[in-house]
Amino acid sequence: MSRTFERGSQIFEDERPLTDDWDPEELPERDGELGHIHNALAPAIRDTGVGPHNMFLFGKTGQGKTAGIEYKLEDLEKAADDAGLDITSINYNCAGDSSSYHVLINLVERLTGDNLNGHPMSKITNEFFEAVSDIGGTVIVVLDEIDNIGTSDEILYSIPRAKSNGNIPDSMHLSVIGISNNFKFRDNLSPKVKDTLFDEEIHFAPYNATQLRSILERRADQAFKDGVLDEDVIPLCAANAAQDKGSARQALRYLYKAGELASNTGNEMVTEDHVRRARERIDRKNIEKGIREMTLQDQMSLTAVVALEVEGSTPAKTTELYARYKDIAREINADIRTQRSLRDHLLELDLMGVVDATKKQTGNRGGPHYVFEMASDLGMTLDILSEDSRLGDAVELVTTNRSIEEYLD
Ligand SMILES: Nc1ncnc2c1ncn2[C@@H]1O[C@H](COP(=O)(O)OP(=O)(O)O)[C@@H](O)[C@H]1O
Ligand SMILES: [Mg+2]
Structure with a gap:
């Protein structure tokens, strides 16, 4: 059935406060x-x-x-x-x-x-x-x-x-x-x-859930028609964003997308379920974009972290990840770089927010070292990597529990 474009909205009064270029009147x-x-x-x-x-x-x-x-x-x-x-x-x-x-x-x-x-x-x-x-x-x-x-x-x-x-x-x-x-x-x-x-x-320290809530409330007041937001919608957007990066931009995106999902499907209310779906879409898009923009070496480093995470072996040291990284590189015929280079790529991934790096102080020798684990959603990341034409095979290979020796030539 063909749909007609309609003026006005049951959900939105004014969408501008939900966009990024809106200048807030206050930032208490x-x-x-x-x-x-x-x-x-x-x-x-x-x-x-x-x-x-x-x-x-x-x-x-x-x-x-x-x-x-x-x-x-x-x-x-x-x-x-x-x-x-x-x-x-x-x-x-x-x-x-x-x-x-x-x-x-x-x-x-x-x-x-x-x-x-x-x-x-x-x-x-x-x-x-x-x-x-x-x-x-x-x-x-x-x-x-x-x-x-x-x-x-x-x-x-x-x-x-x-x-x-x-x-x-x-x-x-x-x-x-x-x-x-x-x-x-x-x-x-x-x-x-x-x-x-x-x-x-x-x-500027990351916002907590309470702060994100009040930011969203002020903007939602102007953006949505009265009474269309289920009472859990704003707290849920705020809590989700607070658990991730504490970003007001991210919280606003969840809220806006949830509103759009409700509006597009002709719903009269924005519900918790809209927020959940909005979050899945936005997070997935972000991870996809992040992975697409990475170098191949970054992608392989990430795949190594994913593999160990699947096995429950994270947080993992660079040495442990290096073994897996080499398997991946061999499988897809890519350059094998040094362990040090892998560590630099992993720290790069930490900056991007895909992986979490934690500095550990080792006891008597060697000084500090890092351990790494996933920061973004494992299931989504695994999914996206598996669909990649080059990395897909490597993902399959390293996430099965075969021992490393089998792949050594
Ligand atoms: N305290 C606040 N009150 C209202 N809106 C805010 C507040 N902090 C951030 N925002 C909004 O969140 C979004 C991201 O803020 P921005 O200043 O671009 O972040 P940054 O420059 O730190 O990346 C913008 O839409 C901004 O208007
Ligand atoms: Mg900025």
Whole structure:
């Protein structure tokens, strides 16, 4: 039977609050962090000789870092207007950039319209400072998702030092706010960056279920028609997300998808069952996407963890996983790398959130080592890997309980 498109919805009043680009009107769960940001920005309005402090915000994704900084900068701009002060913020997301060079090229293009790709770094840096000087007053550069630039972090010390190096006029203030989803990035920054940038480090810890609940409640109030949410729906979305990564983005996705499932099937209520199905779909999509974007070496490392997890032998040490990894590589005719390389890939998987790595202190010799286990859903991961054209056979092989020797040639 053919369906007709219909206007309006029995479920949704306004879907925008359930989307990612919605700007929340308040973030009371981040009072502490926003207070810290406030204090760091306050010198800009005090106008008593120094500019806003440099800041570094870090925490996993979905913790309100981007929303929080946008919220405070809007506050600051209002206060600046009222006080007649000249304050400009430049909000830039580094998601597509792999180095400081790329970030600077894009910033210069944004500010001047000129694309300087191919020019030496020094020229691009000079152009950037010239463009900033043309703006004048107080300029705040926000570099969101700065972890994408890896160890090429020059921009994070050239901006804080611009004034002392004579790159911008003495009458100006220029500061930088770096935002990172990745803890390793912070640890791996060069010492001179740590020195200049970390006047203010602000950690956004994962939300707990109670906080996620209140976030969802505020947004659901605006998004859903009155009375269409079963009373368990929001607590369930919040609890699911809290158990996983504590991400508000994830919690919102569960809620939105549950609403859509109800709406698509003509239901008048969103129920617990919709949440369960929404969660399955979203989690599966996430794992699929994660696996698709991995290198083959990452995929094989993951398959090794899956194999030991199936047998109940996790958390497992790198040595144990290495034996399994070699079987997998042989089966699919892939390069066999060193045990050390396997460990690096496993730590990479930990960063992606697919695997959990725990550091253990060994007694008398050898220093610390890691043990690994699955972080994402085993059944789903196994399923997805089995369907993979190249890894499928290896999955079958390593998850049967045959001994390793059988495969040695
Ligand atoms: N305390 C909060 N109140 C309301 N919405 C929030 C809160 N924290 C996060 N969000 C919402 O969750 C989503 C993810 O937040 P975001 O700031 O993008 O996270 P991050 O930058 O840390 O990855 C956004 O839709 C944001 O509006
Ligand atoms: Mg963000």
